[in-house]
Amino acid sequence: MEKQENRSRRSFLKWFGFYTFLAAIAAQFAAIIRFMMPNGLVKPPHVIKLGPPQIYSQGVTLVENAPVFIFRRDHTFYAMSTICTHLGCTVNEIHKDVTNEAPASVEFDCPCHGSRYDENGINMSGPAPKPLPRFRLFLAAEDGQLTVDLQETVQRDFRLIL
Numbered sequence: 512m513e514k515q516e517n518r519s520r521r522s523f524l525k526w527f528g529f530y531t532f533l534a535a536i537a538a539q540f541a542a543i544i545r546f547m548m549p550n551g552l553v554k555p556p557h558v559i560k561l562g563p564p565q566i567y568s569q570g571v572t573l574v575e576n577a578p579v580f581i582f583r584r585d586h587t588f589y590a591m592s593t594i595c596t597h598l599g600c601t602v603n604e605i606h607k608d609v610t611n612e613a614p615a616s617v618e619f620d621c622p623c624h625g626s627r628y629d630e631n632g633i634n635m636s637g638p639a640p641k642p643l644p645r646f647r648l649f650l651a652a653e654d655g656q657l658t659v660d661l662q663e664t665v666q667r668d669f670r671l672i673l
């Protein structure tokens with residue numbers, strides 16, 4: 512009788528240990544899967560309002576809340592990316608030929624690996640493989656703000672004329 516009880520307890524402990532081990536492995540696996548999942552997928556908006564067109568002075572303006580330069584020549588506007596086409600650093604604008612009579616011509620310089628772009632965003636030197644893209648620029652119907660769509664690139668000759 513005592514032997515049978517021992518065998519039954521041993522059998523219970525053996526199965527209990529086995530299922531506990533399986534549960535621990537499953538919990539570890541679940542933790543690994545959960546670790547690989549992001550906590551949230553927050554995508555920044557791709558359509559961004561940039562304010563009324565009047566606030567933009569002649570020449571190039573770096574926009575604070577979007578990765579774009581706004582170019583203005585009188586009543587003509589266009590938007591060009593600030594993201595280097597090599598590995599995605601933000602390019603800096605360099606003003607050349609600064610005079611008081613005419614707007615300075617500008618070039619763009621990437622601080623990461625030295626790519627340079629001319630004032631049209633065409634890559635001139637360095638590892639950048641292609642020009643800086645231009646984005647669709649339009650006036651928002653509801654409030655007349657200059658608005659850029661970062662997912663819609665346009666041809667280099669695109670202009671918004673107001």
Ligand code: FES
Nearest residue numbers: 595597598621624
């Ligand atoms: S990221 Fe601009 S040159 Fe490499």
